[in-house]
Amino acid sequence: MASTFETVGVVGLGTMGAGIAEVFARAGIAVVGVETDPGALERGRGHLDGSTGRALSRGRLTEAERAEILGRVAFTTSLEDLSDCDLVIEAIPEVMDFKRALFTDLDRVCKPSAVLATNTSSLSVTAIAATTTRPGRVVGMHFFNPAPVMRLVEVVRTVSTEDGLAEEVAGLARRLGKTPVTVADRAGFVVNRLLLPYLNHAAALLEQGLSTRDDIDTAMRLGAGFPMGPFALLDLIGLDTSYEICEALFRESRERRHAPAPVLRELVTAGLLGRKSGRGFHGEEPPANPSAEEKPSASTVAVVGGTAANGTGAADGAAEAFAERLSAAGFKTTPVEEADLVVAVSRTPVIEQAVRLPHPARLVGLNLVGDQVAEVASTVLTSPGAAQVARGLLRILGRTSVSCRDRAGFVVGALLHPHLNDAVRMYESGYASMEDIDTAMRLGCGYPAGPFEMLDRLGLETVRDGLRALYAEYRDPSFAPAPLLDQLVTAGVRSIRDLSS
Template structure:
């Protein structure tokens, strides 16, 4: 299996060829001018297409017009558009509350709320109003495109066209073809996305497509680990930002996406996969029920205006430190250079056990097990500090201060397999391998989707190469042994590659 191989949206069932194979899209309709629709209308208009924006009622239509004027106005203020360009863009968009005005559109994209009954009703109407050759696209994030297509008499002309927020800025578009989509149509829509200046990734109709399918389980797991008391909210956020290089920590991102939306997407994933990891974390349900939806409601995991938790800045009082584990010599030298006295573990006031696996076994072998903490250096900025059930609060505090002094962000956590960063990162990488292995998307498409859709500095396969397949495989085994979570078991392909001594999964692709 190589790059671009396989798809769940196979063409074997596609029997009808579209009427406009030339695939010229000149007039488009956008239904729903909310957060996404207004942005999508702007994207089309910027690319020179004539756009008809449709809203449910005159008040919503005015709001939609306001979104577009506001967004292009900001672009003008920032010098990204001239006054003339802005006028041209706005001049290409007409506004209406009548679906009948879409009769001549070559393509209509739907961006109304994520409720299946609304989408079904709309697609039934669009099917009646639009010319037979028109392509009907949905911007749904998580609903079945196949089920939406099935409400029309033209399932062959229905695709998903999943833009990201904010649509004018985000380059990724996931083009979704179903088993009934006409051969070649997804390619035409992908060409259109390129014409809009976007980077399309074409995939089959699976819940969450590429980005949400890989992103939400990671965010959900962060919530589960928070509930389990592995580490604190801000510590997990800092660990993933500074340790994994993600642009935002999981809780900041959950608040941005909206906890209700995140909950719903997890539900949809769970319904399709029955994977326990996709079942929304109970804390998500609780926060949503309490009305804490994230930024949109003012507070979610974070409360607006909350005081930042004071970081303990006290100077560590440990006169003597011991370092154990791989890399102990080098790290001792570093501490010594910073003025700490390095001694044997038996007499040390603080024992740092360099490790990425639980350290309680080492603690119990010492005369003072309460003085030992696990220490995992992640990248060049983060230090995870694992307290065992025996660690004294004093030792943990001293370790915290010491790591700050040598310029690392301390991430206090419990003594669990792979601590924080790797416990969140490895299952995500494993999911990406499984996704590729199942033939859903190519390595390049998955990497591209995660970089452009989430702003990650590297795609999961690039990250795998950097960390080493064996390291990740072994980490997953440790996670599986600790949590007994079936989907933490290394993907068979990952296991086989390591066994075969293959260094990069890319070496498989032709």
Template sequence: MANTFETVGVVGLGTMGAGIAEVFARAGIAVVGVEADPAALERGRGHLEGSTGKALARGRLTEAERDGILGRVTLTTSLGDLADCDLVVEAVPEIMDVKRSLFTELDRICKPSAVLATNTSSLPVTAIAATTSRPGRVVGMHFFNPAPVMKLVEVVRTVTTEDGLADDVAALARRLGKTPVTVGDRAGFVVNRLLLPYLNHAAVLLESGLATRDGIDTAMRLGAGFPMGPLTLLDLIGLDTSYEICEALFAESRERRHAPAPLLRELVAAGLLGRKSGRGFYGEEAPSTPSSEEKPSVSTVAVVGEETEAGGFADRLAAAGFKTAGPEEAELVVALSRTPVARRAVRLAHPDRLVGLNLVGEQVAEVASTVLTSPGAEQVAAGLVRILGRTPVVCRDRAGFVVGALLYPHLNDAVRMHESGYASVEQIDTAMRLGCGYPAGPFEMLDRLGLETVRDGLRDLYAEYRDPSLSPAPLLERLVTAGVRSIRDLPS
């Protein structure tokens, strides 16, 4: 018989918990909200009133609708008031001992038929369920912040979850106006298992000196089309939260890519947690985009690289008033390339004049400096890029430069996740679009970039860094070898 959920409890009324309570109340469900003490309860009331008040001011709720939502939420400091709830969702701090202790208490208080759900973003649901006498009635129900706005809910079943229960919880999520993605119990589930290694890798690349903080964020926002740069997003999530999720991922996988970046650990230890503390990778200032500068002080430029692309770039330079010359005579040599250019530089009489240039999308050009490139040449190349209407991202001459070094492993992780049988192509694309605001899911990006392009980029990254997690997923290798253009072309 299908489970029905008419009364729901929410334990923990911080920003996330209050948002979850609001979501249920908006759907016409009676909610019992519990906090630890009167002061915390009043803060929770403030979150509810503030969120619904903003919706009212923006015309998204009427006064009557807001009153109805608030009227369906009963606030209390007693867990005993959850005794008759059909479902209880915990939204307490992401600390395993705290969650396990709470579930032991909920198991004692709640009626035997009640379903207990955890909103954990990364901790093992199985370990939480094991503290109860009803592990078959325990699931993960991971909402995204802000819960009233974000459409995704990850529904997590364990090996002991009763048959059909995850489907009933997913149906409840749809009743709430959400899109559920139902998966098994792996650290990070879909979204954080894919998102956090990418964000963590950005911190690693920053620490290695590949590019500046603003350069990395600009490259991924304007070049890859992501809604926010990775370092800005880390600050928004909270560096402490991100660190703990990485620790949970590493504890399960033991992959170097999941180990928190030393810089991330250092910032957390210093109490620099991102926006919540006022400073993280950024302080009070917002991420910046390089501004326009005066015309570069060179008159002759050589453009080398793939003939068609180089010719088009040279034509644009000529239209901007620059003269082209041969590599031996030009004051600046621009090598249009998607791979490092140091070997090309050493063949020149003046290797200090050469920079690599990788055009990414329609807005960004990565300006790659070799160990021989002079600072003046780098600055001139960045100026040329601005004149031609692109934003320069200065970086070191490394495989993948910035965008490839971050994007290709991120997409590779998605292929590995699908290959393992954990989630389907559609589940992964849906989760990343709705959970992270991506304009396209990972497999949609793969189709756009081309499987072979991503495979070759990963091979270059592995050859340079020798990290096994950067080697192409076996499925990706097989698809390219077979001439398959999209993973969606495989028989279902």
């Protein structure tokens, strides 16, 4: 029998729970909001008052509309008041014991036909459902913060969920004005299962000294087009939350990339949790000193292509274009032997080129990423002065420089290619469709394009070859290209999305 969902209960009225209650009330649905004690209940009421008050001040609600929304929410400290609800959603802290205990109580209190939903972002919905006598009526309904604004809802079905129930809950999400993505019960679902390994990988690369925090953030924001850099996003999510999601992923997968990076554990242990504590990866820092900006001091520059070993071969197209820009800016290009600075325009490490030069300390690798970023790779032989000159030169050319060590993938490739590979593996396993994965990452993370759209834009072969280089360097099995990606490149397929058409 189809559910009507005319009365909904929300247990836990923190920022997320109050936001969920507001979403239902805005859709004309009666809500019963439950908290543990009168103080918490008043704070929950305050969250709802504040959110709707801000919408009123911005002209997004009228006084009458706000009054109607607030009038649809009843507040209580008693779970017994949920007895007539058609759906109850919990939004309590991400602690499995707390959730299992609550669902045992909800199973006792709620009518047999009621659907019980968890807003968990990473815990097992199956394990939560197993505490009830109605596992077939239990689903995940994962909203994103802030719930009134974010359009995505992940609807999670378990092996026990009744046929058709996930589709009914997805229909309810559409009634709320949301875009649902329906997935099976795996840790992290879609968004966190793809997002957190990427963020954790960034923390690991920082710890390994590949690049600095600010340069990594800049590379992924301006180079990859992400709305925030990984460390800014980790601070926004909360390092404790991020740590727990990584732990949940690792418990299920046992993959090395899912194990929280040691620096993440250290910061959490120190209580440096990001924005919520005032300091995380980012915090109070002294202002930048404008006089410390690098200025190019090289009068002559040599540009070589990524395939040229000693500067005598023909530079590739990217190198030629870069050399032309240098000349137009007034820099003198010269043969390698006479140059103060040698720039190797390359997508791959340049140490082998450096050792063949008469002055290897003068060579830097340069990878142009998009229209704004240039990765400046220093080998173990590169002098600090050469890297400094290269950064100053790039600033004159209007490029933002990102300094890094001479490693496979540099910064953007090292982070982006494994991230896209994870999406291919997710699709290949049958867990979610390409369309749902792209939708989830666009709406849940604000990506300008979904992972499969990015794959097509970058080129399947480029990403496959980048992964092969990462695997050869780091020997991490998760960097090996997904079998499907390898097969598509071998078959000459241009667009991975052709598979879903």
